[in-house]
Amino acid sequence: MRPAPNYFIASRKPLMTDIENRIVACFAMVFPNLTPDQIAAANSATVPEWDSVAQINLLTVIGEEFGIEIDFEEFEGATSFGHLLERVRALAASA
Amino acid sequence: MRLSEALQINQQPLTPGAPARKIHLVSGLTPLHLETMVKAYARRRFPGDSVEVVCGLFGDFEGNLRRIAAEEAGGALVVVEWSDLDARLGMRASAGWGEAATADILQQAPQTLRRWIAALSEAARAMPVALLGPTLPLPPITHFPPAQANPLELQLRCAWAGFLNQAAALRGVRLASDSALDLRSPHAARYDARMDLHAGFPYSVAHAAAVAELGFQCLFPEAPKKGLITDLDETLWKGIVGDAGVENVSWSLEGHAQPHALYQQLLASLAEAGTLIGIASKNDPATVREALARSDMLLKPSHIFPVEVSWGAKSEAVARILKAWNIGADAVVFVDDSPMELAEVNEKFPAMECVRFPSADPAGVVELLARLRRAFGKSEVREEDRLRLGSLRAAAEIGEAEAGGAASPDFLSRLNAQVTIEYSSSPEDGRAFELLNKTNQFNLNGVRYSENDWRGYFRQPGAFLAAVSYQDRFGPLGKIAVLGGRSQGPAVHVDFWVMSCRAFSRQIEFQLLRRLFDRFGAAEFHFAFQSTPRNGPLADFFRTFFPDFTGEPLTLTRERFDAACPELFHRVSETTHDGH
Numbered sequence: 001m002r003p004a005p006n007y008f009i010a011s012r013k014p015l016m017t018d019i020e021n022r023i024v025a026c027f028a029m030v031f032p033n034l035t036p037d038q039i040a041a042a043n044s045a046t047v048p049e050w051d052s053v054a055q056i057n058l059l060t061v062i063g064e065e066f067g068i069e070i071d072f073e074e075f076e077g078a079t080s081f082g083h084l085l086e087r088v089r090a091l092a093a094s095a
Numbered sequence: 096m097r098l099s100e101a102l103q104i105n106q107q108p109l110t111p112g113a114p115a116r117k118i119h120l121v122s123g124l125t126p127l128h129l130e131t132m133v134k135a136y137a138r139r140r141f142p143g144d145s146v147e148v149v150c151g152l153f154g155d156f157e158g159n160l161r162r163i164a165a166e167e168a169g170g171a172l173v174v175v176e177w178s179d180l181d182a183r184l185g186m187r188a189s190a191g192w193g194e195a196a197t198a199d200i201l202q203q204a205p206q207t208l209r210r211w212i213a214a215l216s217e218a219a220r221a222m223p224v225a226l227l228g229p230t231l232p233l234p235p236i237t238h239f240p241p242a243q244a245n246p247l248e249l250q251l252r253c254a255w256a257g258f259l260n261q262a263a264a265l266r267g268v269r270l271a272s273d274s275a276l277d278l279r280s281p282h283a284a285r286y287d288a289r290m291d292l293h294a295g296f297p298y299s300v301a302h303a304a305a306v307a308e309l310g311f312q313c314l315f316p317e318a319p320k321k322g323l324i325t326d327l328d329e330t331l332w333k334g335i336v337g338d339a340g341v342e343n344v345s346w347s348l349e350g351h352a353q354p355h356a357l358y359q360q361l362l363a364s365l366a367e368a369g370t371l372i373g374i375a376s377k378n379d380p381a382t383v384r385e386a387l388a389r390s391d392m393l394l395k396p397s398h399i400f401p402v403e404v405s406w407g408a409k410s411e412a413v414a415r416i417l418k419a420w421n422i423g424a425d426a427v428v429f430v431d432d433s434p435m436e437l438a439e440v441n442e443k444f445p446a447m448e449c450v451r452f453p454s455a456d457p458a459g460v461v462e463l464l465a466r467l468r469r470a471f472g473k474s475e476v477r478e479e480d481r482l483r484l485g486s487l488r489a490a491a492e493i494g495e496a497e498a499g500g501a502a503s504p505d506f507l508s509r510l511n512a513q514v515t516i517e518y519s520s521s522p523e524d525g526r527a528f529e530l531l532n533k534t535n536q537f538n539l540n541g542v543r544y545s546e547n548d549w550r551g552y553f554r555q556p557g558a559f560l561a562a563v564s565y566q567d568r569f570g571p572l573g574k575i576a577v578l579g580g581r582s583q584g585p586a587v588h589v590d591f592w593v594m595s596c597r598a599f600s601r602q603i604e605f606q607l608l609r610r611l612f613d614r615f616g617a618a619e620f621h622f623a624f625q626s627t628p629r630n631g632p633l634a635d636f637f638r639t640f641f642p643d644f645t646g647e648p649l650t651l652t653r654e655r656f657d658a659a660c661p662e663l664f665h666r667v668s669e670t671t672h673d674g675h
Contacts, residue, residue, distance in 0.1 A: 029103060056290075060098050060300060072290070072293050
């Protein structure tokens with residue numbers, strides 16, 4: 001597992017898992033205006049920029065980060081940080 | 096480039112006051128990652144500048160192409176796929192793949208392509224256009240097995256080739272190379288079926304990056320390098336000429352030295368396209384002279400200037416060549432087989448690209464040839480490119496210092512010099528645009544113009560262009576100076592002025608100003624001068640009129656000009672082209 005970018009390490013709790021750090025970094029690339037705390041609470045209803053294009057970008061960046069192929073339709077309902085984290089953790093566990 | 100990298104590049108901060116660049120992305124696809132990638136390549140090339148990528152409507156390639164003709168932008172990247180020619184050639188349509196459909200597709204295609212060429216022509220009048228595609232395979236629409244070419248594909252490709260042939264002839268249109276795309280993006284990894292069916296975007300991320308990069312390079316090509324300095328032994332030929340003898344160095348297939356023939360062949364081709372070729376070799380001058388005179392040399396003596404052969408340091412020879420060429424180290428590539436020599440030159444000239452000739456590695460030589468074409472490639476060879484070497488050689492032969500030092504009036508009076516000034520008020524002069532963007536020393540302010548800026552300049556009231564060609568008894572120099580300004584009542588505002596260093600010391604700059612004062616009946620000229628690290632020669636010219644000139648915008652009156660202008664000996668002809 002690669003370490004998360006330094007700018008996130010500095011602002012996150014030390015107990016946060018590596019997967020979570022990396023998902024936060026992916027969110028920061030797609031939603032650069034969100035703070036790490038806002039990312040942790042983000043969902044498509046509360047983040048105006050989270051449209052269908054942003055969803056595809058987010059899933060693509062997560063796919064690149066973890067080296068996995070993401071089925072967009074399977075992830076269609078994953079429209080919050082928590083959901084996405086849960087799905088990726090499940091994928092990582094089954095890999 | 097990965098999507099995450101592209102997103103990070105696009106989020107980099109803008110430089111306050113930096114230019115805003117607009118690029119049209121014309122396609123019938125959902126732009127998605129292609130838009131992100133185009134923006135990232137633009138931001139990487141123009142760091143700090145604001146970049147806006149404008150996309151059209153999904154599924155309306157032709158309408159999108161037609162609409163940009165009424166827009167202003169730095170350029171348009173046009174990416175076309177077979178499904179834009181006919182939706183039935185894409186995977187999102189389900190209108191049937193029978194014989195009736197293929198016959199209808201073939202019937203419609205020529206008409207569609209005729210409309211496209213008209214729209215492309217209009218678009219290219221408004222902005223530079225790079226055209227790329229189709230990049231994806233046709234669907235399995237016919238009954239033929241995939242291993243066999245089928246009439247539909249052959250006829251479509253034939254129609255497409257005809258379209259490209261017409262497009263290539265349009266001014267302002269550049270076609271991206273399919274071969275170059277093949278090298279960057281393997282066919283099997285291009286199509287993303289899931290994304291196509293889900294979002295209308297058929298490219299894998301890697302393919303989107305390759306398309307964006309290639310298209311962007313076509314749209315905004317890097318300025319080519321100007322000169323190449325080469326070693327001789329184990330580089331231009333196989334063998335050590337001082338040891339083996341003039342007759343025993345080789346560059347032939349039979350002599351197992353074909354890589355050296357290929358290299359010579361490339362250098363000759365570069366020279367004919369205007370690249371300066373010089374030689375820096377540690378050798379005996381007489382032996383080298385004899386070797387270079389061999390009739391079977393592919394690189395001819397007429398292609399080479401200067402030849403610096405001595406036992407001194409390579410960097411000293413390189414310095415002398417740069418002085419003869421009067422260009423900066425950053426515009427030059429140095430090729431040698433010795434890592435030690437490369438390091439020694441690179442230490443003295445860190446900006447110079449120093450490249451090893453891999454004499455024992457044919458694949459490495461082939462890669463080197465491609466690398467040199469990348470560094471020196473140009474889409475157009477102008478008359479000035481062919482004249483460059485001859486004029487430098489002539490200047491050296493008469494012992495004239497090109498970079499400075501005024502020649503005597505007696506010498507100038509015997510030059511039989513002819514100055515031709517072409518006036519116009521349109522942006523059609525491609526050589527003038529090129530000269531403006533590559534000249535550093537005699538340059539009013541160092542401002543570079545995009546093609547869009549260039550077109551926009553001539554839309555201003557009173558804007559004009561004066562382009563100067565020159566020849567004397569040593570031969571023609573071609574078009575060597577360009578001045579752009581705006582005539583407003585009794586004053587002329589000069590916004591740009593450049594002159595090639597090949598034309599220094601001939602008092603052409605005085606002649607041009609004299610003629611401009613006469614033409615416009617102007618009482619004064621305002622020059623938008625700005626000091627740059629390299630435009631000392633133009634500052635020196637202004638010191639003829641203002642000895643205390645320190646490098647700020649200035650006003651030159653007719654009286655002051657006449658008082659300081661030296662006697663001029665040129666014959667002058669002036670022509671006016673409207674261009675519209």
